[in-house]
Each structure stands twice: as structure tokens, then as C-alpha cells.
Amino acid sequence: DLHPFEVFDDCSPLAPDEVELEYCYEIERVDGKGTEVKSGTNGYRVRFSKQILNFKNIHADNARCLIIEGNSMEPVLRHGSMALIDTSPAPIEEGEMYALDYYGQLIVRLLFKLPKHGIRLHCYNINNYPDERVSAEDLDHHVRILGKVFWHATLI
Secondary structure, three states, X not given: OOOOOOOOOOOOOOOOOEEEEEEEEEEEOOOOOOEEEEEEOOOXXXXXXXXXXXXOOOOHHHEEEEEOOOOXXXXXXXXXXXXXXXXXXXXXXXXXXXXXXXXXXXXXXXXXXXXXXOEEEEOOOOOOOOOEEEOHHHHHHOEEEEEEXXXXXXXX
């Protein structure tokens, strides 16, 4: 059976079973030295189902949206895909997908733990993006795990 759908725009109020999520995005630094990752509305609203958040046991305040740029995670996440992350603190789960602030760049990678508290970053597109190793020192100063990807969608 087909279910009716509702058309809405940015001026439409949220439905009782929806929440509005913030974006994670890159902006150019004021000093002109690259980019940095920020979180906020960025002028856009993302509506998302409370039911899915409840099913995944994620509080709406800990969910963020990001748009995938580039082809590093193809064929799973294509350029322009939307991903949602859970930003609540939790131990890394081996082989799961995470969003990172990587020296001011917003990236998504599969994470694997390394000895001495480092991590290995893995892409699906290994022909163009070989694995990278991040030391514990870099995790303390230059690389920040923003959250675990729990949902994604792709326009074809």
C-alpha cells in the first residue's frame, strides 16, 4: 500500500513526530589558513523522525547532519549523500563509520583501533584513498571524532 506524503518547505512547522537537527559543516578560516568544522543550522533545516532516534536510543541534541563531499566513501556514500551522526561520547566500535574533524576538514571514515591509542582511517574507495594512521598525539591536537554515523541517504 502506498501512504500519502506531505509536502513542506522551510516555513512549515515541525510535525509532532519530527525534530530539527543541526548541520556539521566546514567554513573558511578567518585567517585564510584552511577550513574549520562548525555545527549549527547554517541557514538550513533538517527534519528527522523522532521514532528513528528513539529506536537507535539517540537523543535529538546529540544528532547532527552532514553532507558528504567527494568520492572517498563510494560506493556506499556518494558525493552529495546525507549522513546523520550520534555525537554522544562512546568507545570506538571497530569497523564502524564515523565523522571526523581532520585538521579542519570534515571527513567520514571507517575507524579501527591501533596500539598506543591511535586509530586507522579506512575509505571504501581504497584506490584513491589509502588507509591513514592517526597517532594518539594527533587525536589530542589535530583530529577529533565528531560522532558515529547511524543513518545515511543518497540521491541518485
